[in-house]
Amino acid sequence: MPFTPFHMGPGTAIKAITGRHFSLTIFGFAQVAIDMEPLIRIVRHDSVLHGFTHTYLGAFIIGSLTLFMGKFVCQWLLRTWNAIFNFKYLKWLQVNSHISWVAASTGAFIGTFSHVLLDSIMHADIQPFWPISPNNGLLNFIPGAWVYLLCTILGVIGLMSLFVIGLWNKWAIDIE
């Protein structure tokens, strides 16, 4: 990790800038998928928490799986969300439920690669370039607290921007 939800900060900022070309839900799916490994390892009390999933090779493989699984899972979740709010006075809460392959790809791969990049700054057990090199040149590149702060600031700016953009488009909310 950083604690998985913090990764959504950069994601919301990217979504605010790129709109329909980036899927925020698949980005989120990627964050959860990649942090399943440290979660399982914490439960097992392993000494190394960040293994294969937190390498760039792992990011490519998890990103590829996320692209296909996430597209169908996230579209289903968005359609379910829309069905729940399919009432006269709640329709404004409905969202675009179609995720293009371009948006799915950018969401999946920016999701997994940015995750490894950010985690590399914070965790001594990560070897991002495995199996080519055991080195992690980014470790403590900036203090871990700054990474959390940066993710939080990007998240707040991103959410506010998405809100303003949604308002501007007469509540055509774009969070897919």
Ligand SMILES: [Zn+2]
């Ligand atoms: Zn992680």
